[in-house]
Structure formats: C-alpha cells, structure tokens
Amino acid sequence: MDFDSGLVLSIPIAIFTLRWFRRFMSTETRLPQWDNLLKRGWLLFIVFFVIGKLFSVKEGVIEDWYLFFVFGGIVAALVQMRDYRPARTLLLAVVPVMLCFLLSLLIESIAPSLMERFEDLVGSSWVFTIIWLGTFTIYARNQQKSIETERLKREAELAKTQLIVGHNAELERLVEARTAELNGQKEELEQALTNLQAAQNRLIQSEKMASLGELTAGIAHEIQNPLNFVNNFAEVSVELVDELKEELERPELDTDYIKELADNLIQSQQKIHHHGRRADAIVKAMLQHSRSSTDERHSIDVNALCDEYLRLSYHGLRAKDKEFNAELLTQFDPTVGRITAAGQEIGRVMLNLFNNAFYSVSEKKKQQPATGTYMPLVQVFTKRLDGQVEIRVRDNGLGIPQAVIDKIYQPFFTTKPTGEGTGLGLSLSYDIITQGHGGTLAVNTVEQEFAEFIITLPASDRISVS
Structure with a gap:
C-alpha cells in the first residue's frame, strides 16, 4: 500500500496549522511547555509513517488519524489556556471539527459501506464544521485584537501613570527643595529684620539722646541768664554793703547818702529774688516735664508750649555756635487756648521742627558772602480753625528739594550730611501727630527760599479758650 502521497500532503497541512496556532495564540510566551511539543509535531509523522508501513494500514486512514492527533494537541493546548478568552472561543471552533474527525474515522473503520451511503451528509457536515471553524476563528481573532488594544491602552495608561508619578515625585522634590530654600531665605530675612529692628532702636535712641542734648543745652542757657543776674546783683549788693559800712564809720553821717545806699541794696536784693524765682520756675517746669508719661x-x-520750645531750641543752637543769630517772629492766636494732648510728645515735635528750621537758616547763612544782607528768620504762627488748632513753623532757609519732598517722612531719610542727622526726627514727628493725636503734618516749600511745616491737631470740645 502506498502511503506517501497522503502523508506528504498531511505534513504541510499539519505543520502550517501548528505554526499558525503557535503564532495566533503566542504559545511561546503563554504556554512555553506546550510550545515545545507543538514545534515537534513533525515527529508524529514519523511515528504514523512507521505504523503504516508495519501494519499495512489502508490508504487515507493514517493521514486522517495524523491530522486528528495534531488537532487533538491543539485542543489540549487550548484547554490549558482556557482562562484566555480567544483560547476558549477557538476551542469552541475546533471541537466540532474534532468530533467530525472522530465520527468519520469510526464509521470508516467499523462500517465503510455506511460511510459511502451517507457520503453527502458527511460532506455537508464537513462544510458546516469548516464554516464554523472559520467563523469562530475570525471571532477569536477579533477578541484577540480587542484584548491587545485593551492591553496597549492599559500599558499606555500605566506608562502615563508612571510618567505622572515620576513627574509628581520630581515636583515634590522640587517643592521640597524650594521650600527648604524659602525657609532658609525666611530665616535670613527674619535675622535681617531682627538686626534692622535693633539698628532702628539704636538710631531712635540716638535721636532721643540728640534731642535730649539739644533740650539740655537750651535749658542750661535759659537757667544761665537768671543765674548771671543773680550773681551780678549779689556782687552789687556786696559793694553796697561795703560802702554803707564805710559811711557809717565816718564821724559825720550823711543820712541821705545812707538812705540812697539802703534803697539800692533793697533793689538789688529784689532783683536777686526775682531772677532766683525765674530760675526756680524753669527748673520746676522741666521737672514737671520729666514726670509726664x-x-x-x-x-x-499751645501758645506757651510753642514759645517755650522755640526759645529752648534757639538757645541750644546758640550754645553750640556763639556766632549764630536769627530773628524770631511769633504770631500766637489767643483764641487757641488749651488742648488735651501728650505735652512731652508735642514738645518733641516742636523741638524737632525748630531745630530743623534753625539748622536750615544757619547753613544758608554760611553759604552767603560776608557782606551779604541775608538775615535768618524763623516764624511761628498759631491759629484756631473750625474744630482744629493750626501751628505753622516757617523759615527762610535752604528749603527742601522737590526731588525728595515725598521721602522726608520716611524713616532714616535725611538731607543732612553724615553724622549730623539720623533721619528719624520727621518720621517720629509724623507718627506722633498723625497716629498719636489724629492730626496732620504737611509741608510747603520752595528750594533756596523757604520751608513751612503745618501741624493741625483736633480741638473740637477739647479746647478751653482762656
């Protein structure tokens, strides 16, 4: 019996089918142990070839059983991959083919005449199974494409998620680094602020001490005047007493002259008493200020406060510069009367404005030629307005440049040379007037002509007209 033609035809069909199945189901990765067996499917051909030669099997039966076992191996592999949806669909496609194979082989082996009788039915069954196989194979392929699409989508989403996670991790790292940097900058700024506040406190203290020094110099000069009178009249009193003694020792007394000496002595003692009381009043006034919070x-x-600090400021500058002279002009409105305020704070403001005014006219005088006709002038005006008290301090000095007019109330800003001003006087004065007393502090100036500072303080029902 010749088996060559049938087996030779069966071998390509089997090898093609196995190769297609292995690639379709990716058995190399999904089922590697079965993949090795399916790759060696050609060995089964040798077995059947030998069996056919030894037992002289009828032609056509060997190739049918060979293909049956090939499809049986495919079914076995699909059973192992039943968790995979396309494998279950392909298994459903192959089972009818296997049943048709098995039924045909059994009928042909047991009752060949019956196979010839129902040849058309068997042929129709084969056509149906082939169509079934093709339909479900296509369906399995679509399932496989859908699963592959889902897999690619999941991988893309996973890659995107990983990218986002990586990006978030990088952002968190950058945020932590930036936070650490900002914390470092914050600590540096806090330290700088602490140092600045300490420096500011020192400058404020220096400004207060400078103001205290100027105030002390003015007070000393004020006290010096009555003390000079006391000393002078005391010397005159001693001379009058000596003359009185000499006159009393003469044999002939001139009673008229003695009375004249006595009258002069009384006047001298009255002058000593008057100027002593004046010095006592100055000391008491300063003590009263020192006790005020x-x-x-x-x-x-208001008028008395302005007049007092004007004289203190002027005499303080005179104590430092004996050659300095200025004309003082005051116009006090008697209806201004009294207001309720922190007298020591308002006095500090007035002292600062007067000091600035005298400094400005002094500097302008120094810039004038020796033969110049410039005469320093400082004016103080008070006026009662509707619900307010107005104080104007005007000088004919250097004025304030327009370029810096907006900066004069800034802390530490000064137009004076280094060492002659801290730049806190006007800043403190502005705070005292505006924040401390609810008033205003304005300026009107023309450079090289004049500067005028205008203070307004609330009066309303707190004024008591004297």
Whole structure:
C-alpha cells in the first residue's frame, strides 16, 4: 500500500496549522511547555509513517488519524489556556471539527459501506464544521485584537501613570527643595529684620539722646541768664554793703547818702529774688516735664508750649555756635487756648521742627558772602480753625528739594550730611501727630527760599479758650 502521497500532503497541512496556532495564540510566551511539543509535531509523522508501513494500514486512514492527533494537541493546548478568552472561543471552533474527525474515522473503520451511503451528509457536515471553524476563528481573532488594544491602552495608561508619578515625585522634590530654600531665605530675612529692628532702636535712641542734648543745652542757657543776674546783683549788693559800712564809720553821717545806699541794696536784693524765682520756675517746669508719661494726655497751653520750645531750641543752637543769630517772629492766636494732648510728645515735635528750621537758616547763612544782607528768620504762627488748632513753623532757609519732598517722612531719610542727622526726627514727628493725636503734618516749600511745616491737631470740645 502506498502511503506517501497522503502523508506528504498531511505534513504541510499539519505543520502550517501548528505554526499558525503557535503564532495566533503566542504559545511561546503563554504556554512555553506546550510550545515545545507543538514545534515537534513533525515527529508524529514519523511515528504514523512507521505504523503504516508495519501494519499495512489502508490508504487515507493514517493521514486522517495524523491530522486528528495534531488537532487533538491543539485542543489540549487550548484547554490549558482556557482562562484566555480567544483560547476558549477557538476551542469552541475546533471541537466540532474534532468530533467530525472522530465520527468519520469510526464509521470508516467499523462500517465503510455506511460511510459511502451517507457520503453527502458527511460532506455537508464537513462544510458546516469548516464554516464554523472559520467563523469562530475570525471571532477569536477579533477578541484577540480587542484584548491587545485593551492591553496597549492599559500599558499606555500605566506608562502615563508612571510618567505622572515620576513627574509628581520630581515636583515634590522640587517643592521640597524650594521650600527648604524659602525657609532658609525666611530665616535670613527674619535675622535681617531682627538686626534692622535693633539698628532702628539704636538710631531712635540716638535721636532721643540728640534731642535730649539739644533740650539740655537750651535749658542750661535759659537757667544761665537768671543765674548771671543773680550773681551780678549779689556782687552789687556786696559793694553796697561795703560802702554803707564805710559811711557809717565816718564821724559825720550823711543820712541821705545812707538812705540812697539802703534803697539800692533793697533793689538789688529784689532783683536777686526775682531772677532766683525765674530760675526756680524753669527748673520746676522741666521737672514737671520729666514726670509726664509719653502716653499721658493732659491739658496743654499751645501758645506757651510753642514759645517755650522755640526759645529752648534757639538757645541750644546758640550754645553750640556763639556766632549764630536769627530773628524770631511769633504770631500766637489767643483764641487757641488749651488742648488735651501728650505735652512731652508735642514738645518733641516742636523741638524737632525748630531745630530743623534753625539748622536750615544757619547753613544758608554760611553759604552767603560776608557782606551779604541775608538775615535768618524763623516764624511761628498759631491759629484756631473750625474744630482744629493750626501751628505753622516757617523759615527762610535752604528749603527742601522737590526731588525728595515725598521721602522726608520716611524713616532714616535725611538731607543732612553724615553724622549730623539720623533721619528719624520727621518720621517720629509724623507718627506722633498723625497716629498719636489724629492730626496732620504737611509741608510747603520752595528750594533756596523757604520751608513751612503745618501741624493741625483736633480741638473740637477739647479746647478751653482762656
């Protein structure tokens, strides 16, 4: 019996089918142990070839059983991959083919005549199974494409998620680094602020000490005047007593002259008493100021306060510069009366404005030629307005440049040379007037002509007209 033609035809069909199945189901990765067996499917051909030669099997039966076992191996592999949806669909496609194979082989082996009788039915069954196989194979292929699409989508989403996670991790790292940098900058700024506040406190203290020094110099000069009178009249009193003694020792007394000496002595003692009381009043006034709290409000006489600090400032500058002279002009409105305010704070403001005014006219005088006709002038005006008290301090000095007019109330800003001003006087004065007393502090100036500072303080029902 010749088996060559049938087996030779069966071998390519089997090898093609196995190769297609292995690639379709990716058995190399999904089922590697079965993949090795399917790759060696050609060995089964040798077995059947030998069996056919030894037992002289009828032609056509060997190739049918060979293909049956090939499809059986495919079914076995599909059973192993039943968790995979396309494998289950392909298994459903192959089972009818296997049943048709098995039924045909059994009928042909047991009752060949019956096979010839129902040849058309068997042929139709084969056509149906082939169509079934093709349909479900296509369906399995579509399932496989859908699963592959889903897999690629999941991989893309996973890659995107990983990218986002990586990006978030990088952002978190950058945020942590930036946070650490900002914390470092914050600590540096806090330290710088602490140092700045300490420096500011030192400058404020220096400004207060400078103001205290100027105030002390003015007070000393004020006290010096009555003390000079006391000393002078005391010397005159001693001379009058000596003359009186000499006259009393003469044999003939001139009673008229003695009375004249006595009258002069009385006048001298009265002068000593008057100027002594004046010095005592100055000391008591300063003691009263020293007992006043900077935040304590009390009734103050605006005109008297302005006049007092004007003289203190002027004499303080005179104590430092004996050659300095200035004309002082005051116009006090008697209806201004008294207001409730922190007298020591308002006095500090007035002293600062007067000091600036005298400094400005002094510097302008120094710039004038020796033969110049310039005469320093500082003016103070008070006026009662509707619900307010106005104080104007005007000088005919250097004025303020327009370029810096907006900076004069800034802390530490000064137009004076280094060492002659801290730049806190006007800043503190502005705070005292505006924040401490609810008033205003404005300036009107023309460079090289004049500067005028205008203070307004609330009066309303707190004024008591004297």
